[in-house]
Amino acid sequence: MLNIKNIILGLLATTCLSAQVDMGDVLIKNGTLLTISDGEKEKTDILIKKGKISKIGKSIKAPEGIKTIDANGMYVMPGIIDAHSHIAIDAVNEATNPVTAEVWVGDALDPYDINIYRALAGGVTISHAMHGSANAIGGQCETIKHRWGVLDPNDLRMEGAKKTIKFALGENPIRVHGEGGNIVPNTRMGVEQVFRNAFEQGKAYAAEWKAYNNGTTKIAPEYNIRKEALADILSGEIMIHCHSYRADEILMLMNVLTDYGVDQICFQHVNEGFKVAPELAEFGAYASVFSDWWAYKFEVYYSTAYNATILSKNGVTTSINSDSRELIRHLYHEAAKTQKYGGLSDTEALSMITINPAKQLGIDKRVGSLEVNKEGDVVIFQNHPLSIYAIPQYTIVDGIVRFDINEDPQDMRIDIDPEEKIPAFQESEAGHNHDNCLQGVSELLFEHKH
């Protein structure tokens, strides 16, 4: 947005370019291809070279020395994409202020998080590591590729993915800041004003810098990283992904965005999206939903597992997400529930975890379907991925096999503490009373109660 970035951050561009991640070659023979974009293709080969799909067809000859996978009787689909998760990051919520547009979970990537491997074992090759929902305007997110085994956090980044930021409506920001901190927002009315106030600041800030940069003013305006980010949202450089549940507040945010000329948004969770499906479709908003989570808090009490179906039948580009290190392991099954709840076709159901989330993350030209020139992110299943009996066999990222069920020793951790004991057993908590977007906030809430 601002010239100053070029002045100070000259170095940044060069370092980004220098980041080189490994790309691989692999030939997958005789599988049933679920291409998403071009139907099913039986007994078809797919060749990945230097990390990209270079050929799809019958009887492709294996280039010399290339790894070949016999997928006879198996199903080959594009790598699964999770548009909402919190794995592979060391901090989720900077829950201290209703607006924290400047923080970025991409700063705290953790390539050693075992949940990356577990997601890979469920066929997920890309996830959207999101800031939490404690704040009305939370932090910026990072789209990562599950290159399990890389040691440099930077190698997880999916360079070139759309920049995104987390917004949040309803109970979470109200609970944290209104109830917890006795500051605005304490209601859904307040949440709206937090947005309007922030956008005004971003707008004024951009104008100040414009005046300085074109010489109208002599003294540089006070630099403010938060307002930088807000201005970038208004300019469309950063796309909003908004944690939301109730129909009224979803509508509210679309109205606010219209007032500020922002035309792109993806609503997350959006449990009552089905109530305003036509409005979402008209705005061109995306929706990323749970397959069947509901009733864990009051604002999701009037939910329906048919949400994804209603939204997509109304023309809203919809994805199924996990928001959970457990669900991320079987998103193919979560997508399959759209067949239970609404009878979607195989392609419609699989689109919810491939091309649709790719669109929502601004990476649909690169991934999300099996097409020549797209990136070599592929998962191979035994049994159809929408069957309950589906078992991922190989997960391939950039042409490199990152999960192979036949080479899968028990302990897959990378970073071993030289003083550690056997990793502690963690009891699972039955049920849940909040979404995982409030991770790391309990301490804060607890303190507020004193």
Place this chain on the structure above:
Amino acid sequence: MNLKCFAGSIGVCLLLATHTSGQIDYNNIPEVTDKIFINDVHVQKTPTLNIGLSDILIENGLIVQIGTNMTPPVDAKIIEADSAYAYSGFIDAFSHLGIPKKEPNGKRPEVKFKGFPPNEVAGITPEKLASADLSHSEGSIKSHRDAGFTIAHIVPRGKMLPGQGSIISLHGSSADEMILKDQTSTFLQFSGARGYYPSTVIGVMAKWRDLYRKAHFHNKNLENYKLSANGIQRPHEDKTLNALIPVTNGSRPVFMTTKKVKDIFRAVELQKELGYDLVLCDVKQIGAAQKHLKSSKIDILLSLDLPKEEDKKKSKKDSTEVDALKKSMMERKAKSYNEYLTQAANLEKANIAFAFTMMSGKSKDLKSNIIKLIEHGLSKSAGLAALTTNPAKILGIDDIAGTLEAGKLANIILSDKPYFEKESKLKYVFVEGHMTEIKQKKKKEGKGSLKGIKAVLGIWSYSVDVFGEEQTGKMTITQNGDDIQIELTDDNTPNDTDNATGISYNDGTLSFNVTVDGGGQETAVDITLDFNAEDFSGTATIEGMGALNMEGSKISSPE
């Protein structure tokens, strides 16, 4: 014990040591001369150059001459070194030496907007100086010096931006006297303000970018205004940003705590983005981040707090746990341990200069830990360089410290054998010519005759050396069933008894804690004593003040 007395004696100590004050003080015997002649010593001039048996002449705190068969000046004090081994005094490039810990008062500050806390609460105080918090009598200075350190770079305690570092000499009767160089660094940590902005690592990183760039523009505005103020809105002063300007214009490095590999990646990422000089501090795990360490703008300070090796006997206890995994996990753990211990050697191989730091860990483990690193492939000269020339260079004091050469500060340690031999012992440490003789701990005698706790029961006298002042009292140890009770009564306040908690006894060593009144504030003291049949010796460690020597003898046994 009464900590008021401790505090009082710090003042006394200050008076005693200030022999230049001109006051009559017959408690103290002044030095006769400030010339010292060290006779017959193997001189390790630099980490790689040993010039053999020589003599060293010290005057006014500086090394004046090093040579063979020198004639000692008549007005010099002569130290017969008996062919000991002389090294340049060690330099700890990153520590909190001399900076007392702040006792948390347990209350969370009242802040209306947690997202906009005062800088003090947010932990953003880059204008603060370590030198302002420095207490010359703080206990850890002595133990560091006893381990061979003569210079330390100290940083304030705190959260994200605790303040600026100072380079100090580990001798002096006042903080001012100790300071070699002030405002030498800006100290940055990924430590959030827990509940206040910035609370998390992502908050801290964003805030750092914000402050850095704010300071950059602030400086630019100030400079423009200096050039021509007429018709231009006056930029406001801002002590926080002012304190960061030297970082943004490249005149002051950022010292950053980066213990683990992920911290290093994050610190390097910020450095690349913003461009300042960076020193990675207290590094315990380098891992895959080593590739970033060749940058000319990045220096590295390796922690000597090494991981503990698996105790094989002890681990058998866990046998009810997942057995199948056990073996492979032990192997992976051993491999990881090996990786940590070969890090220093790997840096040496890759020609990346580094220094050691004792920010975490205990100074008494300094030598044994370096020997472990040498056993894992580090050369002795690289080990020595990491304690002398490299930290001197990183701190920008290589003109006055780091080697034994005429003109440099007389910071010298004398060891009875080559330093890295396991059996070697330090005999003297000179800091700017001030000599400290290192007392070796007495060998325990008759320990074998102590059978169980019964041997230490009874009434004992004790004395604690509180910065030169002796404080005495009685210690009563009784046993009631399985419980041991210990009462301490200060001779000055016989009606006031402190009861010990956390008591443990093992083979002649008794450890416990007491909470004493430190001038209105409760202060925890950790005491560890080694017992012989009739006497004991040990230390009383006070948080923020360091370890005090404590010894005593038996008055009576239980009937």
Place this chain on the structure above:
Amino acid sequence: MKLNSIYIILLLAIATFANGQQITKATTGIFLLKNGEVYTHDNGKIKADVLMQDGIIKEVSEMIEHPGAKKFDCTGLTIYPGMIDSGTKIGLAEVSSVSLTQDHNEIGEFTPHMKALTAVNPSSVNIPVNRVNGITTALSVPSGGRFPGTAALINLYGYTPNDMYAGFSAVVFNYPSTGKRGSWDRRSDEDIKKAEEKANKKIKDFISKARLYTKISGTDKASSLDYNPQLNALVPIINKEAPLLVEVNKKSDILSAISWVNENDINVIFTGVSEGYLVIDSLLKYNIPVITGPILNNPGRSSDHYNIGYSNAGKMQKAGIKVAIRTNETENVRNLPYNAGFAAAYGMGFKEAFKAVTINAAEMFGIENKYGSVERTKVANVFVTDGDPFETKTTIKYLFIDGYNIPLESRHTYLYDEFLER
């Protein structure tokens, strides 16, 4: 202030909804399922009609005719016994984050006399949402404390808890865990050990008092006993007339629970048992039945194989342990078939996984003569599908609970019907 208003809104909302629910009434009568196949545990699908009357399966055989019966054409369809979720909070909780809608966690560590059945809300919106997936019966389990209360097996249809009661109840015992309670749990090993020892001491005291109480209550001095509902609730356990449900998951905890059971000579069913696959021999040796789940669960340790949650049930079952599967859910008990499906895919196979959500649970609860299969004289809990009941593509065509023909409707379908084309 904030909290109060939320609760008021919520209570109002629940009340309005309960009154205004447009539920098609369930009906009962004589029902005849014609021309379908009946799924049997031993012989798979067999061609048979099913006649239900007075809440009971009257007949299962080919070519049944009954003039008064309402016929359901099951051509191409399969008739399955209703699924039993052997561990849930259904009926005891409405909105998980709103504590006033939670009735599963009483105050006190030793409250075995708290009866889940008392607090089961037959009008809970959760019940229709979940039963339409073929779950006809669920064990509703209290939580919290050491002995949180007495779980009750309920059918997921009825106007009162008594209507719903399916004939099994059991005291729940949370065995002291030496695992971490969550990722936030920073207790040291020593702290955990101490907590465990303290808990064991109290449990020992409780059981020995219960034993004495039981002994006296069996004599002519019974009337001299003071009112003591806590101990009284344990009498059937001490007398080995009812099993104790012991929640235990970590390997070392399971082993110590087994020796605890032997010392105390009682009948038990272990629940949870996440690391059961590591102690198969011990579980087998003492013939301890296991209710495990959720199957869709993360491994307990960071070093664990990614699929142990999926494969644990199958490993135990294959070794010969009797296994039932639970969801441990409230609002998503409907995922029981999918939990079983994952167990099936990861080693258990359909046949055994389906038993784990039907007849095995019934056998553990001692009600196999009434539940768990489509057989003569059993309670008429059946569902009819067009395919494998574990597959998401499969549609449930008919559902009968306790002889009632249940409409395949719930809040989720109403909202779908209303909003698909707004």
